[in-house]
Amino acid sequence: MHDGPFRQRLKREFESRRAANARYSLRAFARFLGTDHATLSQVLRGKRNVPRLRIRGWCERLGMGPEETAVYCGATHPPDHRMAEALNIIGEPVHWQIIQLCNSAEFRADSRWIAARAGCSTDFVNLAVTRLLRLGLLEMRDPARWSTVSAASEREFRATALARVNTHG
Amino acid sequence: MANPVSQFQILSKEPDATAAFYSELFGWTVDAANPLGYRRIDTGSRDGIQGGIWPAPPEAANFVQLFISVDDVEAAAQHAERLGAKILIRPTVLPQGEEMAVLLDPHGMPFGIWRSSRK
Secondary structure, eight states, rough: OOHHHHHHHHHHHHHHHHHHOOOHHHHHHHHHHTTTTHHHHHHHHTTOOOOGGGGHHHHTTTTOOOOHHHHHHHSSSSHHHHHHHHHHHHHHTTTHHHHHHSSSSOSSSSSHHHHHHHHHHHHHHHHHHHHHHTTTTTTEEESSOEOOOSSSHHHHHHHHHHHHHHOOO | OOOEEEEEEEEEEHHHHHHHHHHHOOOOEOOOOOTTTTEEEOOSSSSSEEEEEEEEOTTTTOEEEEEEEEEEEHHHHHHHHHHOOOOEEEEEETSSSSSSEEEOOTTEEEEEEEOOOOO
16 A cells, blocks of 8 residues: 555645634544544654545545545555556646646746746656646647646546546556 | 757756766766756767756656657657657647657657757
8 A cells, every 4th residue: 555645635635724724623624534633643644554444435525536536545555657657646736736827828838937836846847747748638839838638627637637647558 | 861869868866966976977067047947968079969857757767868850750750650659748849949759669668859949
């Protein structure tokens, strides 16, 4: 079982809830997930594995689609190539950020510009751009404009991306 | 047009450390002041080819890729496909006008095709 990516996902979800409401507690998040806060605390700190039988239920409560849930439930260690691609594409929000930036009016075809807006390194952006290109989720046909797969939401994007992983993998 | 090998690309999980190592060892200069932040290597010689460094994904091993110059990237990619290659990254126009594609030859080795920016 390779639960690191799912742990990261839980952490990000908790952080985003905290960002929206500073009083949102770990206890509240645990209640939302249907577990006790001691277990959740240990999971988030990496002191305890994500309880295997709980992953599916937690994915559902977090509103993940069936494709994404299947990836987290099936993650193995070490991940094979296809699994690594799937975990990266759903586990790293930068992919969706790039898609959104490409479709924004102020877009600049510049990894450094994207990195500054996404809050990560240029190398990290370039890794994600390479992955998006490989999966056909991004196309560069013009030096100044990058076109992307159409997706109305991050969830829709992830489902499309996972389908591409399965066909391109 | 002939199709020379025109570039080498080092894919490294530690691009900065790789750049520092080869710069120290061979006196190469590395310049990343371009829109992709691509670490362009200048070997300081007109002999041989120049190259660059690109980040490798965490799940991959470090490796070197060769880029071969072509007149028409789309046509060369299609030709390679007919000969049994697989296109990994479709013809892509980079921010400074160069065009490239990355393919897997029928025996599993990745390589790139490349056209410099139109004058």
